[in-house]
Amino acid sequence: MANFEDLYREIILDHYRSPRNRGELTTPPAVLVEGFNPLCGDEIALYLDVDDGALVNIKMMGHGCSISQASASLMGAAVKGRPIATVRDTIETFKQLMTEHEATIEHDGRPAQVDLRALGELAALQGVVKFPVRIKCAMLAWNTLTQGLDQVAA
Ligand code: ZN
Secondary structure (H helix, E strand, C coil): CCCHHHHHHHHHHHHHHCCCCECCCCCCCCEEEEEEECCCCEEEEEEEEEECCEEEEEEEEEECCHHHHHHHHHHHHHHCCCEHHHHHHHHHHHHHHHHCCHHHECCCCCECCCCHHHHHHHHHHHHHHHCHHHHHHHHHHHHHHHHHHHHHHC
16 A cells, blocks of 8 residues: 555656647537636636537646646546536546545545545545645636536536
């Protein structure tokens, strides 16, 4: 177990250096939604292609700290091609992961109440809860995605 933390750091760095789903979607009916985290200067732009109740494609542009950009990349990989209901479930689960308080983190560093297996690589971001100022960085892409989905549904 020594090396959950190392493994997680590797995953975050990998997504930061080689962000997945980078780019833009220009063909309608892609939705463009942008988010900004003034505390850190992180920016994200998401292009969402929603069709027949599924997020058929997602592309993103942005810049900022490693946590914000890695979180966006991990998010894209987790939600692309999924039904909207599943995407919203994943957003909820991730939010839970980010709102666990330190008191609930077990001795091995894992939050007690979130099913990490369901999160896959997203679990790599769990360490962020220990640094409250970075939670907004990690949540930026997710909050932006929620806005985008609400826009599509409206
Ligand atoms: Zn940041």
